[in-house]
Every structure is written in structure tokens, then in C-alpha cells.
Amino acid sequence: MTQIAPLLTGFALSFGLIVAIGAQNAFVLRQGLRREHVGILVTFCALTDLLLIAAGVAGLGAVLGQAPRLVTSLSLGGAVFLGWYGISALRRALHAEQLVAENGGETLSRLGALARVAGFTLLNPHVYLDTVLLVGSVGAAQPSGAHLPFVLGAGLASGIWFVTLGYGARLLAPLFARPLAWRVLDLLVGATMLLLSAGLLRRVLVAVM
Template sequence: MEMAFLQGFGLGGSLVVAVGAQNAFILKQGLKQSHPLLIAALCSCIDALMITFGVLGFGRVVVAFPVIINVARIGGALFLFTYGAHALYMSFQHSRKLSTDMKQVESIPRVLLLTLGLSLLNPSLYLDTVLLLGSISVQFQGVERVLFAVGAIMASLGWFFSLSFGTKYLSPAFNQPQAWVYLDRAICLIMWSIALILMAPYILAS
């Protein structure tokens, strides 16, 4: 049983720590101390729900209805391109600092919408959690399958909360406006690169 949990934890952790749009967003919001607890909790809940769906066999639904992935690809690409453009624009605001009076905490509705968009409009969420983890879980039965899912969920939860709150130790470096310039432009590059990857099948097919 311990092996099922450890395998779920290892696989879940290896999938969630990859640098991507969601993690870049969590990093920036954590540095700004803009609702890090809410963001970590929402991302963890989404992952937990998708992992549970995968273990319960809902991966067959995604395979039967590939339109789900297509909608996520196109919608996600547009969302990421827009977010990347905003990050690029913000990188030219050289006077910004991360200080007690200039953290630019965003409204809760905006943070919720951005978190949901970066999570649900990401095909990797369905491919990794629902399909990949779901297909691997079939080797386990009964309690072992539950422990496999719990291990993957715990890895996801631990990563999101560590990323959200661990970034506060980087805050002193971001008292320099130039650090925000580099961060925003790196986020723009990540967002646009992922958007291009998402649209690559359609571009190559045309």
C-alpha cells in the first residue's frame, strides 16, 4: 500500500512542478502577496478533482470527446497570448517596487478568474491528471488505487502551497524595479511559448 501512495506522490509531483503558465502565475502572485492562500487552495482543489476523475475512469470521456482538448487548446492559447501581452506591457512600468505600500494586490474576482483560466484552459491538466494518472492507476485495485490518488493529490497540494508561500523569501530581491522587468518578460516568454505549442497542430495542419 505504501508503494501505491509513493508512486502516486512521485508521479503527481513530477507533473505539477514543471515550469508552465500556472506556476508562473502562482510565483508572481506569491511575490506580490496577492491572495496566495486562495490561489494555492483553488489550484489544489482543481488538481484533486481532476486526479479523482482520472482514477474513477473519466479519462474515457476525454478520449471519446476530443473536442474537450480542442476547446482547451484554442481557448488556452488565446488566454495565454493575452496574459503574456499584459505581462510584456507591465515590464515597461519601470517604477514598480515590491514594498509594503505598493504590492498591487488584485481583487478576489480577478484572481479567481485568472486562476481558473490558467488551470482549466490548459490541455495538460486533462492529459496529465485525467488521462496519464488515470491510466497508471488501473494497475492498483481497491484501497491501493485510493492511496495512489491520495499520493498524487498530496504532491499537488504540497507544491502549490510551497510555491505560493515560499516566494516571500524572494521578496527582498524584488524591491528593485529591474527584477520585475525580468520577471514580467520571462512570464511573457513562457505564456507565448506555451500558446504557440498549443496552436502548433493547427498551424502545421494548415
Template sequence: MQTAFIQGMGIGGSLIIAVGAQNAFVLKQGIKRAYPLPIALLCSIIDALMITAGVAGLGHIIETFPTIKHVASFGGAAFLIWYGANALKASFVTKGMEMDHAQNADTLRKAILTTLGISLLNPHLYLDTVVLLGSISTQFEDAHRPWFGAGAVLASFIWFFSLSFGARLLAPIFSRPAAWRYLDRFIWLTMWSIAAAIIWPYLAAI
């Protein structure tokens, strides 16, 4: 039981911490101090639901019906291209950190909708949490699989809350406009790189 929990934390954490679209978005919002609590909580809950579904066996359904994966792939790639284009556009606008107005930059509704989009429209979420973690969990006995999932869920909560609230420590750096330009271009490259990785297998098969 303890071994399953620890392995769940380690494997889950290694997948979640990897630089991706979701983490880049959470980082930027955390630096802006724009709704860090609801964003961290929503990302953690989404991960928890996906991990739980994977441990329960949903990954087998996704593998059985590849159409689900294809639809999610093209929809997610389109969203990431759109979000990356906006980040690239923002990188050419001179701005610094205006902490007093950070909360007004984005509405809570927009922040939540973007968080949902950046999470649920990214097929890597399903591959990492539902399929991969779900598959790894099968090495444990039925009684221990929930503990593996619990460890992965805890790692997700720790990571997203640490990233969301810890990002504010970078605020002094982002008082300079150049820092924002680099961050926006990093986000642009991250989003488009992930979109390209999603689309490439389909292009290679043509």
C-alpha cells in the first residue's frame, strides 16, 4: 500500500512537472497573481478526475475507440495554435508588472474557461493521466491501485498549488517589460511545439 502510494506520487509528479501548455499557463497567471487559487484548484481537480478514471480503467476505452483520441488531438492542436498566436502577439506589446491591476486584466470567467480549454483540449492530459497512469496502475493488486492513484492525485495538488502561488516570487523580475516578452515567447514556443507534436504523426502518415 505504501509502495503504491509513493510510486503514484513519483510517477504522477514526473508527468505533471514536465513543461507543457497547462504549466506554462498556470505559471503566467501566477506571476500576474490573477486568480491563482481557482486556477490551481481547477487544474488539480481535473487531474484528479482523469487519474481516477485512468485507474478505474477508462484508458482501455480510449484505446478501443481511437476516434476519441483523433478528435481530441485536432481540437487540442487548434486551441494550442490559437493560444500560442495570442502569446506571440502579446510579446510585441510593451508592458511591465502592474500588480495593482493584475486582477482586472482577466475576468474570473475568462481565467476559468481558459484553464478548462488548456487542460481538457490537450490530448496529452488523457494520454498521461488516463492511459499511461491507468496502465501503470494495473501492476498493483486491486486493493492497492486506489493508493497509487491517490499518490498521483496528491502530487498534482502539490505541484499546481506550488506553481501557482510560488510564481509570485518572480514578480520583481517581471517588473521589466523584457521579461514579459521572453515569457510570452516561451509560451508561444511551448504551445506551438506541443501542437506540432500532436499533428506530426498524422502528417507523417500521409
């Protein structure tokens, strides 16, 4: 198996999960518009995702290697969740929202901005569901030797997204103020999640037959 396939799988899965309207993304976009502490915020968000994903893959990988039935169960659970997420994204595309990022408001110190983004990131239970459990379980279920490229692909997606969001905020904000932009994005995310779900279901069927 080539190293490109797991890298692309990790990239697609991570990118599909991270690109959504939420407190963390809205805050990074806001700071990008204000050009305040963008570098440290982008670095924190990207590294946090990478570390959580790596921890999920490494911790589950040791267990899954000795429990093929658990691999099948996790793959099935991941397929169901990805299918639900994909359908949810497609439903959101029918009711596109508008992301409003204020250019005004209080000026934050570097420590204050970092503390705030840490709260948005680490106090959000969905970050652990997405990175440690979902992405981690999918990564751990990859064939031997594919774990590292999967983690690198997932981390690369996170890094690209936050760099684009933070430093490209002045270009992205007018675009994503339009509901049509979120509709197209949700359509792409939904299609990606459903394709990944189908891939996991196929792996489950092969394992049980």
C-alpha cells in the first residue's frame, strides 16, 4: 500500500471535520481580520489538533492491534458517524448560514487571545470526539505502516485550514458572508464524509465475510 492513500484519507477526514462554523473558527477569523496575534493562534490550533490526533492513533493503535473485532466495531461506528455527519452537512447546505466576524470590539493581549482560543478548543467536547475518537480510531484502523502518513495528512489539513483562515481572513470574510459560499462548502464536506463512510463500510463487509 502506498503512503499517499492514508495521507489523503487523513487529510480529507480532518479537513471535512474542521471546516465548519464554530466558536474556534469564528475567533481565529476575527483575529485574522484584526491582524492580532494570528501566528500564535494558528500555531496553537494546528498543533493541538495534530497532538490530539496522534494521541488517538497511538493509543488506540496498541489496543486495536490485538483486537480485530474491536477494529471492525470502531470502523462500523465511524462509518455511521461519518454518514450522519455527511447527511447533516448536506442538510445544512439547504439552509446555509452566514458567518459574521466583527472587525471591532475589544483588543486582546497575546496571552488573553491565547487563553481564549484555548478555551474555545479544549473546553469543546466535540474536539475530543472529532480528533481523538473519530479521526484517531480511523487512523488506528489503517494498515500497518500507514499510521504516520495518516496523522501527517490530518495534521496538514488542520495546518492549511488555520493558516488560510487566519492569514487569509480579509479575503475569506467577504466570501463567507454569503450563504451560497457555505452552501457549496457544506456540499463538498457532505460528499467527502459520505465517501469515507462508504469506504469504512466496505472494510467492515470484507472483514466479516
